[in-house]
Amino acid sequence: MVEASKEVYCSLHRRFNGDLLRPGESGYEDARSIWNGMVARTPGLIARCADVTDVQSSVRAASEIGILTAVRCGGHSLAGFSTCDGGMVIDLSRMRQVAVDPDTRRATIAGGCLLGSIDVATQKAGLVFPSGVVSHTGAAGLILGGGTGWLTRRFGLSCDNVEGFTLVTADGSVVRAASKENPDLFWALRGGGGNFGVVTEFEVKLHSLTAVVLAEGLTPQGNVRPLLECWRDFMAEAPFDLKWNIDLRLARHTKRVPADLRGQPVASSSLIWTGDPEAGRPYLQRALSMCAPDSVVHRFTNNGGF
Numbered sequence: 537m538v539e540a541s542k543e544v545y546c547s548l549h550r551r552f553n554g555d556l557l558r559p560g561e562s563g564y565e566d567a568r569s570i571w572n573g574m575v576a577r578t579p580g581l582i583a584r585c586a587d588v589t590d591v592q593s594s595v596r597a598a599s600e601i602g603i604l605t606a607v608r609c610g611g612h613s614l615a616g617f618s619t620c621d622g623g624m625v626i627d628l629s630r631m632r633q634v635a636v637d638p639d640t641r642r643a644t645i646a647g648g649c650l651l652g653s654i655d656v657a658t659q660k661a662g663l664v665f666p667s668g669v670v671s672h673t674g675a676a677g678l679i680l681g682g683g684t685g686w687l688t689r690r691f692g693l694s695c696d697n698v699e700g701f702t703l704v705t706a707d708g709s710v711v712r713a714a715s716k717e718n719p720d721l722f723w724a725l726r727g728g729g730g731n732f733g734v735v736t737e738f739e740v741k742l743h744s745l746t747a748v749v750l751a752e753g754l755t756p757q758g759n760v761r762p763l764l765e766c767w768r769d770f771m772a773e774a775p776f777d778l779k780w781n782i783d784l785r786l787a788r789h790t791k792r793v794p795a796d797l798r799g800q801p802v803a804s805s806s807l808i809w810t811g812d813p814e815a816g817r818p819y820l821q822r823a824l825s826m827c828a829p830d831s832v833v834h835r836f837t838n839n840g841g842f
Contacts, residue, residue, distance in 0.1 A: 610674025
């Protein structure tokens, strides 16, 4: 595999616009690390692409030489799919352009974008793309896998809001997939994973969102079952403007947590309301009624930052 990575490097370095990083070189160690620290792998070559031409060159070289290849956007794959041992990583982190058209409520997103890159661009127009919950997650991996987050109930999955893909296929060709152009590929890419090619651009629809209300609260261990039963019955009929997440954890040792709950098993409720704030008040009050009163926190934002 080491010889293969050297061969790929020799094939690419004279016609590559981005960065070719090899073990021992400056920048390599930072480039090879990913979010899941338990997956520590050592690629023989990291091809940090500057444009679509670099992606094509990388894919063709990998195909010709037969080297193990991984594709990295944000490096958030829990299973470590965004890296490999001894092979080549096609790194899209230099390709993070976002273009927003406020009039049509559409955007084009480069294949290396992080969720935060998209939020920064869309919020300026009071628009949102429904995505995940962590700003440094790669958009491509999230979208291609479906994509759930705070706005899923209101606007659907991330992949539901994609209207077109541009990708580099295994032979190095640039292909577009949309509802009327390569429709089978379009269907597969909307949640079917990333093994159909390297997506270099997404065409997505955006939604108007100018205000949200956030609320959080903790429920003591003894009331967790009634809380979950309430959630089950309540959310079945709740408006799509309400998103209510519950996770079970040990309460943190911070000033925001009541002293008698610190370090104790609790249910943590996190909610957002994306409609008219006053209309959402009774729904939030109902959802938070089983939380310890001194653990409840409300926040309001008027720029739709989700």
